[in-house]
Amino acid sequence: MGFGSNPGALKSKYYRPKNLPKGAPLVVVLHGCTQNANAYNFHSGWSQLADELDFALVFPEQQRANNAxxxxxxxxxxxxxxxxxxxxxxxxxxxxxxxxxxxxxKRIFITGLSAGGAMATVMLAAYPEVFAGGAIIAGLAYGSASTIPEAFDRMRGHGGPSKAELQRLLNEASPHNGPWPRISVWQGSADNTVVPSNADAILSQWQGVHGVGKAPTRTEEVDGQARQVWCDTSGRELIEKYTIAGMGHGTPLNTTGDDGLGRAGPFMLDVGISSTRHVARFWGLAKPSVRRPGKTEPASGAALQTFTQAEKPRAVHIDPTPEPQPLNARGSAAGITKVIEDALRAAGLMR
Structure with a gap:
C-alpha cells in the first residue's frame, strides 16, 4: 500500500496486532542513527507492548541515500x-x-531516540494538532540547529538558541492555536553524545506553550530514577522528565521481570527502567502495573510490514486532515490503496 508522494524519500514500516479494534491508538516510533526500524522495534519492545495494549505502530525508516x-x-x-x-x-x-x-x-503519539528523538520534536512542533503526546529520548529541541556543524555543537551542549528563541521557534512552526501535546523527556546523566543540557532546552521550549514555570510541580523516584513532573492547575500532567543516573547514550530498558520488555543492544541500555512502558503509561495507553498476561516475548522485527511510496517525491502543501474514510467493503489491496490515496489528496498530503 502506498503512503503518499514521500518528498523526504523515507521508508515506512508498520505493525498491527491481530484483531486490533477500530479506533485504536497509533504510536509512531523513530529509530536513532545507525539503526533501522526492525532492530529498534525488537530491542525497545514496542510491538510487544502493542500486542498487550492494542495499539498500532508506524516506524519511519531512514535511507543511506539521505543520510550515510x-x-x-x-x-x-x-x-x-x-x-x-x-x-x-x-x-x-x-x-x-x-x-x-x-x-x-485523537490518540496519535510519537517517540524517538537521539536523531529520532530530535525528529520527534520536529513532528510535534510542525504538526501539534496531530499528536496527543510525544516522548523524546536523548533528543534535541526543535530548530536548535540548521547545519551539520551546528548539529554537532548542540549535541555537545555548545551554543544554541535562547529560551525565548526556542519558544518562538516552536510557536512559529505551525498555525496551531489549540491544546499542545503532552511531552515526556528522557536523558542519561552520563550521555556524552547528546549531553543533558539538550533535555533542559527541550523543557524550556515546551514549558512556554504549556504555560508552566521552570520549577517542577513535584519530583519523585520511579524505579530508582528521578522523575520531575509539570502539571496544569487541575493537576493534569503535561510534561515529565526522567534523568537516568549514570546512563550513557541510548534508550532506557528493563528487560527482566514481569514488566520486562525488549532486549539490550547497542544504544539500547538495560538500566532497570523501561522507557517504553512508562511512556505508554504517561500517554494513558496503560494503567500502572497492568498488563495483559501471556505476552512475554518481544515480537520479531520481521513482523513489521512495509508501506511503499505511491508516487515519485515532489513538493506538496499540507492542509487540515479530513475525518477517516471507510475502507473498501471487500478490503482488496487495490481498494485500500485507492482509499488511502483519496484521503491523502483530500488532506492536501498528496497531489
Whole structure:
C-alpha cells in the first residue's frame, strides 16, 4: 500500500496486532542513527507492548541515500518544515495508517531516540494538532540547529538558541492555536553524545506553550530514577522528565521481570527502567502495573510490514486532515490503496 508522494524519500514500516479494534491508538516510533526500524522495534519492545495494549505502530525508516549514518535529518531546514521533506513524509505515513486501519485521530503519539528523538520534536512542533503526546529520548529541541556543524555543537551542549528563541521557534512552526501535546523527556546523566543540557532546552521550549514555570510541580523516584513532573492547575500532567543516573547514550530498558520488555543492544541500555512502558503509561495507553498476561516475548522485527511510496517525491502543501474514510467493503489491496490515496489528496498530503 502506498503512503503518499514521500518528498523526504523515507521508508515506512508498520505493525498491527491481530484483531486490533477500530479506533485504536497509533504510536509512531523513530529509530536513532545507525539503526533501522526492525532492530529498534525488537530491542525497545514496542510491538510487544502493542500486542498487550492494542495499539498500532508506524516506524519511519531512514535511507543511506539521505543520510550515510541513517540519522533522520532533524537539522536540515528543508526536512523540518510543516509541508516539506522528511517531516511531510512522516505525516503522510501517519495519515495512511489512520485511514487503512480506522485508527483514532485523537490518540496519535510519537517517540524517538537521539536523531529520532530530535525528529520527534520536529513532528510535534510542525504538526501539534496531530499528536496527543510525544516522548523524546536523548533528543534535541526543535530548530536548535540548521547545519551539520551546528548539529554537532548542540549535541555537545555548545551554543544554541535562547529560551525565548526556542519558544518562538516552536510557536512559529505551525498555525496551531489549540491544546499542545503532552511531552515526556528522557536523558542519561552520563550521555556524552547528546549531553543533558539538550533535555533542559527541550523543557524550556515546551514549558512556554504549556504555560508552566521552570520549577517542577513535584519530583519523585520511579524505579530508582528521578522523575520531575509539570502539571496544569487541575493537576493534569503535561510534561515529565526522567534523568537516568549514570546512563550513557541510548534508550532506557528493563528487560527482566514481569514488566520486562525488549532486549539490550547497542544504544539500547538495560538500566532497570523501561522507557517504553512508562511512556505508554504517561500517554494513558496503560494503567500502572497492568498488563495483559501471556505476552512475554518481544515480537520479531520481521513482523513489521512495509508501506511503499505511491508516487515519485515532489513538493506538496499540507492542509487540515479530513475525518477517516471507510475502507473498501471487500478490503482488496487495490481498494485500500485507492482509499488511502483519496484521503491523502483530500488532506492536501498528496497531489
Amino acid at each position: 549514518n541513517l540519522c533522520f535529518n532533524w537539522f536540515v531546514p528543508g526536512d523540518i518544515r510543516r509541508d516539506n521533506g522528511e517531516a511531510c513524509s512522516i505525516r503522510q505515513m501517519i495519515e495512511a495508517a489512520v485511514v487503512a486501519h480506522g485508527l483514532d485521530r
